[in-house]
Amino acid sequence: MKKLLSIVVAGVFLAAGLGLVRAEDSAFVASKGGEKYHYADCSVAKKISTDKLVKYAKPEDAVKEGYKPCKVCNPPPSADALVATQDGGKYHKQNCKMVGNMKTENKVYYKDTAVAEKAGYKPCGVCLKK
Ligand SMILES: [Zn+2]
Ligand SMILES: [Zn+2]
Numbered sequence: 001m002k003k004l005l006s007i008v009v010a011g012v013f014l015a016a017g018l019g020l021v022r023a024e025d026s027a028f029v030a031s032k033g034g035e036k037y038h039y040a041d042c043s044v045a046k047k048i049s050t051d052k053l054v055k056y057a058k059p060e061d062a063v064k065e066g067y068k069p070c071k072v073c074n075p076p077p078s079a080d081a082l083v084a085t086q087d088g089g090k091y092h093k094q095n096c097k098m099v100g101n102m103k104t105e106n107k108v109y110y111k112d113t114a115v116a117e118k119a120g121y122k123p124c125g126v127c128l129k130k
Contacts, residue, residue, distance in 0.1 A: 026055030028075060030067045037062035042073035074104045081109040084121050091116040096127035 030037040038045035060078040084091040110116035
């Protein structure tokens with residue numbers, strides 16, 4: 001049992017080390033042992049103590065480890081998910097300038113265009129022009 005514990009501890013240190021190396025490209029964070037993942041600049045994320053902070057370059061990495069999106073900062077489920085507002089209209093790429101005007105709590109994410117279309121959304125004429 002003791003041996004198992006030391007393997008777990010070593011693994012945690014290794015993970016922490018990798019986290020430090022990748023610190024510059026980590027846009028998403030979570031609290032070790034917590035339930036939610038956040039945008040790195042979320043007000044809730046800023047309260048996570050540094051020894052518990054885990055960093056992710058892509059949200060899908062946090063999802064893969066079982067974290068759920070924070071309700072305050074509403075991070076996307078994946079880096080290439082499409083984003084729309086709850087009250088309908090157009091769907092966008094996350095980097096579209098129109099997305100900057102959306103209220104955080106109003107954002108909904110769709111994994112691809114087919115799902116967004118099925119939900120009744122139309123592609124944005126700015127970021128998804130063919
Ligand atoms: Zn958050
Ligand atoms: Zn757009």
